[in-house]
Amino acid sequence: xxxxxxxxxxxxxxxxxxxxxxxxxxxxxxxxxxxxxxxxxxxxxxxxxxxxxxxxxxxxxxxxxxxxxxxxxxxxxxxxxxxxxxxxxxxxxxxxxxxxxxxxxxxxxxxxxxxxxxxxxxxx
Numbered sequence: 001x002x003x004x005x006x007x008x009x010x011x012x013x014x015x016x017x018x019x020x021x022x023x024x025x026x027x028x029x030x031x032x033x034x035x036x037x038x039x040x041x042x043x044x045x046x047x048x049x050x051x052x053x054x055x056x057x058x059x060x061x062x063x064x065x066x067x068x069x070x071x072x073x074x075x076x077x078x079x080x081x082x083x084x085x086x087x088x089x090x091x092x093x094x095x096x097x098x099x100x101x102x103x104x105x106x107x108x109x110x111x112x113x114x115x116x117x118x119x120x121x122x123x124x
Contacts (some may be wrong), residue, residue: 001034002098002113003025003026003113004023004098006020006118008118009094010119010121012121012122012124013122014088017082018086019080019081019082020081020120022036022078022080023077024059024098027073032053032101034051034070034076034096036097037095039117049064049070054074059104059105069082070082087122088122088123093120094119094120096114098114099112
């Protein structure tokens with residue numbers, strides 16, 4: 001079992017920045033691919049970014065590429081999502097998730113563990 005707890009969400013003006021954190025406990029954090037997903041009201045949960053277990057590979061949704069950065073600190077059992085140039089379309093609840101290290105991809109169905117989510121609201 002892996003327990004994930006997100007933090008760092010909140011209200012921010014358009015053009016601003018936020019950094020989300022996801023702290024993991026339980027099994028060895030470095031053995032998991034970590035992903036960030038988000039769900040806006042009335043919409044399905046969608047992929048945002050992932051990072052491989054050793055941090056060597058990352059991928060981003062087109063909608064956030066160039067604005068968001070995912071990184072991890074395996075010594076601190078934490079994955080981060082730095083979000084810059086935020087706009088109203090980024091408003092959502094953001095979830096971190098963990099998948100086995102052999103999987104590095106965008107499918108939420110491959111992620112076994114999920115946090116409770118942290119809300120992000122971008123005001124225009």
